[in-house]
Amino acid sequence: MPLNSTNKKIKIEYEEENASSSNPRGGPVIPPMMPNVFEDNKDDVKPPVGNSSSADAESERVKSIREYKQRIRSSYQPMHRELFEMNFTGFLVPSLLEAINESTENGVRRIISEPTPGLIIFDMFKPEFCQMLLEEFGNFKKWAWETKTIIMRPNTMYRYGAVLADLGMETMIGKLMKDFILPMSTIFFPEVGGDTIDSYHGFIVEYGADTAHHLDFHVDDSEVTLNVCLGEKFYGGELFLRGVRCVKHLNVDSELKEIFDYSQVPGRAVLHRGRHRHGALSTTSGHRVNMLLWCKSSIFREMSKEEQNSPSWCGVCRREEN
Ligand SMILES: O=C(O)CCC(=O)C(=O)O
Numbered sequence: 001m002p003l004n005s006t007n008k009k010i011k012i013e014y015e016e017e018n019a020s021s022s023n024p025r026g027g028p029v030i031p032p033m034m035p036n037v038f039e040d041n042k043d044d045v046k047p048p049v050g051n052s053s054s055a056d057a058e059s060e061r062v063k064s065i066r067e068y069k070q071r072i073r074s075s076y077q078p079m080h081r082e083l084f085e086m087n088f089t090g091f092l093v094p095s096l097l098e099a100i101n102e103s104t105e106n107g108v109r110r111i112i113s114e115p116t117p118g119l120i121i122f123d124m125f126k127p128e129f130c131q132m133l134l135e136e137f138g139n140f141k142k143w144a145w146e147t148k149t150i151i152m153r154p155n156t157m158y159r160y161g162a163v164l165a166d167l168g169m170e171t172m173i174g175k176l177m178k179d180f181i182l183p184m185s186t187i188f189f190p191e192v193g194g195d196t197i198d199s200y201h202g203f204i205v206e207y208g209a210d211t212a213h214h215l216d217f218h219v220d221d222s223e224v225t226l227n228v229c230l231g232e233k234f235y236g237g238e239l240f241l242r243g244v245r246c247v248k249h250l251n252v253d254s255e256l257k258e259i260f261d262y263s264q265v266p267g268r269a270v271l272h273r274g275r276h277r278h279g280a281l282s283t284t285s286g287h288r289v290n291m292l293l294w295c296k297s298s299i300f301r302e303m304s305k306e307e308q309n310s311p312s313w314c315g316v317c318r319r320e321e322n
């Protein structure tokens with residue numbers, strides 16, 4: 001448990017401006033020896049703003065994103081076409097479907113647990129869905145390898161993963177967000193714009209011996225984050241949480257009651273504020289793959305520009321008020 005991680009300067013994780021062979025029976029879904037198909041680390045490669053070469057680099061980048069998407073659209077053959085349409089009863093566990101259909105706050109509260117304030121946990125995906133998405137990701141990596149395509153990273157901190165919209169899953173994920181995540185974030189996180197979520201960035205991340213082991217301490221570029229473990233078999237990989245902070249207090253140490261480590265379970269989702277500081281401990285063996293949705297509210301962002309000084313949701317501001 002890296003308590004000392006709270007002493008490190010925290011990173012703010014940004015969406016990459018990407019805008020953008022599996023074996024179903026036995027054996028790992030993601031081939032452990034898959035050659036590297038992910039982008040190189042490109043931290044600090046951005047030229048200074050205002051420099052003429054920065055405009056050139058930007059237009060090169062936009063061009064390569066366009067080509068990347070075009071190449072996927074024209075040549076990627078999905079393995080599970082049924083993943084591209086949201087089939088609620090086929091994908092989601094009955095308890096979640098019932099709670100959302102009931103349309104009451106009590107119904108939703110019955111299926112969640114909140115082991116530490118602001119961490120909402122509930123069962124979400126059926127094992128069949130997790131398996132299909134893992135296989136689709138494996139298939140996508142295989143295609144990238146065969147076509148010599150470099151998979152674009154999902155965010156600035158992490159390169160082992162893929163953006164779900166790039167695979168063609170934006171409609172399915174959009175429906176999931178609107179019908180399931182929005183009702184929940186409306187109940188649990190209205191004070192950070194959880195009730196006005198209007199866009200999302202969805203992606204897959206992968207950890208294991210041949211990829212990354214852990215994810216550094218950070219906050220997300222989101223108002224509310226949904227994080228669902230898809231599998232497979234692994235040890236470690238706990239999500240560590242260290243309190244919610246506004247910009248001013250981002251690096252203020254955690255109190256004991258803000259420290260919580262959550263052991264990830266396939267099919268189970270966690271929902272938390274984007275400003276809830278967190279990271280992932282080392283996946284010490286096996287492979288772990290998670291699906292993330294960074295949910296955003298343009299209204300909340302607009303209003304935050306004239307932000308009141310002490311938002312109620314920041315652990316330090318709340319302490320200072322009392
Ligand atoms: O690996 C995890 O479970 C955490 C991922 C995460 O925090 C993120 O991608 O923002």
Ligand SMILES: [Fe+2]
Nearest residue numbers: 013218219220
């Ligand atoms: Fe995160």
